[in-house]
Amino acid sequence: MKPEFNSFVIADPDKCIGCRSCEIACAAKHRKYNQGKTIGTMNNKVTPRLFFVKNKGNVMPVQCRHCEDAPCLNACPVNAIVEKDGSIIINESACIGCQTCTIVCPVGAVSLLPRTEGNVVTGGIQVKVRAAAYKCDLCKEEGGEPACVKECPKDALRLVDPREDKKDRSVKAAMELLKINANL
Amino acid sequence: MPTSASMINIDEELCTGCRRCADVCPVDAIEGEQGKPQKINTEKCVMCGQCVQVCKGYQSVYDEVPTPLSKRLFDRGLLKDVDEPLFAAYNKGQAKKVKEILQNEDVFKIVQCAPAVRVAIGEDFGLPLGTLSAGKMAAALRKLGFDKVYDTNFGADLTIMEEGSELLKRVAEGGVLPMFTSCCPAWVKYAEQTYPELLDHISSCKSPHQMAGAIFKTYGAEINKVNPAKIYNVSVMPCTCKEFETEREEMENSGYRNVDAAITTRELAQLLKDANIDFNTIEEEEFDAPLGMYTGAGTIFGATGGVMEAALRTGYELYTKKTIPSIDLTMVRGGEGFRTAEVDLGDFKLKVGVVSGLKNVKQVMEAVKAGKCDLHFIEVMTCPEGCISGGGQPKVILDSDKEEAYNNRKKGLYNHDANLTYRKSHENPEIKKLYEEFLGEPLGAKSHELLHTKYISRKKEN
């Protein structure tokens, strides 16, 4: 049985300066009906899918690891979390905000944030803002490079493909062996 | 009393100490340790607002901050229904004051917008980056309740008349050269606090919106048959420093402030949303004559090199009495930095320079101080690509979109210029009429009184 390793995004804590550009980029990219490019087109309920953490001497964003056999997927009672092409995706419109996934996630990658359904145009009424679960979806639906990786001013975020990474390391190790062999 | 001390601020509760603001600050006014909340040194700060444009330290829905949202909105001078993300670096605005004035029936409200506003205001309503929406802007302002929708571009044409004449006078009479432009208030403040000994190099002209404001309350009062005491001038600017400029002591005539309140492009968008004006569907309208009529030269002020190009279009023709061979002076257009060019005026070559990005002016000032600068006229803009990249412009969400935004805004201005009937300031019929009926001659007594100003040293003597 070939194990499948899912891709995920990870931040380098030594490069991160804690500017929060990743959160803003993530929330902006995931707006469903709104393609405005300025802050004036966003509302103040910014819902990123990766979360800025401030520890002593350490700032960085934390996000989903897209676990194989994801606990969140298994725990969700309404089947709002699905697996698509090796990524774990929350179908936000199916989420009832029960928070079962946030309890079982070992990393704390899922957060409960406000969710506005549909879009409210001028003259519309804002329905009571409900909460739903949000977590990184590798920008799979929106397409393209993950927004956080693209926008980070210090290139601290990177998309890790475990199989490619492993291959690279194996190649490097082989090259080292070659050198050692040559010197014998 | 200038309230400049609190114009640009950093909210301690939201600042993460990343210091990206410090990286873009042209005068190193932002102080603090990496990782701790930053502070702005208000004596050094020139209020250009680039820090406001770059800051991403926002108030998130999951962080607990002590100050509630309503108080934060109040402290920032924002209208209470503003529904935008709030960031650590912010500028305190005059939107509330303007909203109040708009409800006052007794006041004769005049509004003017900078050239850069018309290519950016649409962005805050979802229109593509750099969309030219001058007609919609005029219609929206009228709907908002302003009695007259005049324009800063008219003031820009007026500035060219005065500044062009001033340059030619200095060249002919051996006056102080090089002459620097004076329309960027952040640059002026920088010069006052860092190079006060070189202040007589700066043009004595007021900036376009101040000139326009002075005319609105004199000539404008006459033609509208309104008591100048009842006129309230509002400027919509892409700039966070313009409010500081309007509060300068010198910016008044006969006891009336030239401009009563300056708001930014973003604040105008907020006012329109507050009044439920749908910018996307509003029909285009014209600006009010005569003081809302402008040329392409006035329009390009918003881009770096634009003031220079406008000045050259007029300066060339005033000096040589011949038509300029090419109206598009692409050699002064461009991007951030310092660029020079030479213009052949027949019997003499005019050497000009354009600085964009205040960091780049230091080398020029040092050269002038050492007597090593042989340029005649230098345009200085604090913001990287000129006013279209100003601190009060719609804030682009993704840094990767910034270049496109700036390029499109500039293109919008140059396209607008190319399509206007009049493209040289001295050919503006309303400008000609203003001089004939009211001002007399450029640099004449009336101009001197209303349209020129002086500067003060702000250097700390230690």
Add this chain to the structure above:
Amino acid sequence: MKITIDGKACEAEKGEFILQIARRNNIYIPTLCHSDALPGLASCRLCIVKVIDRGRAKIVTSCIFPVSKEVEVVTNDDEIKRMRKNIVMLLKVRCPENKEVDELAKVFGVEEKRVKRFKLDPEENCVLCGLCAKACKELGTGAISTVNRGMYKEVATPYHEPSPECIGCASCANVCPTNAIKVVDKDGERKIWGKKFKMVKCDLCGEYFATEEHVKYAYDRLGVEKPEKLMCSSCKKKVTAKDIKSIFENA
């Protein structure tokens, strides 16, 4: 296929509901009991629109009306405006002091005098939409449902007693459009639907973040034992960040 909503041509798949199509095209239709996660209730009737098919018009609820042919939809003519105003008036009669209903009433211009004709209950906040009962059912707990009929209809636990099924997750309160469900979290104890729950303390920061029953429910669904140390979401993030930093340091 294409349908017309308020004169605008919109792409539609056969079987799609009008509300979805409208939202996709930036056309606003007010809703109250609609939730993307718990669709199909159609109890509030606020989303009504007029469907014109072969010259005949009928009023339907857009949230559950599937399009099967190229019809014309009108979302906001005078007749619909009048009907919506009446619906909101009745909602206001039921819940006169509710904030969300009040906002609706303001927007639809409901006159006070039409509401004051009736005997009003200022304590009532529930509009009987049924979202809470549906959410609880989806969870698998089914602790609350609508009971009784007619003017005695209400949402409650069986016999109004604390339900053994209730895990105190407060999903019902989350989906309720009028904030009618009271959840009180105090001193490590949660009170909801007349039941008291002991809450779990975060091992790191000491904040109470979930009820014991909810945690058990979560790990039961995974089929594993719950871990000894439980942390709240914020602390989990902090520990993750610390772990990543030490991994990078030791690499």
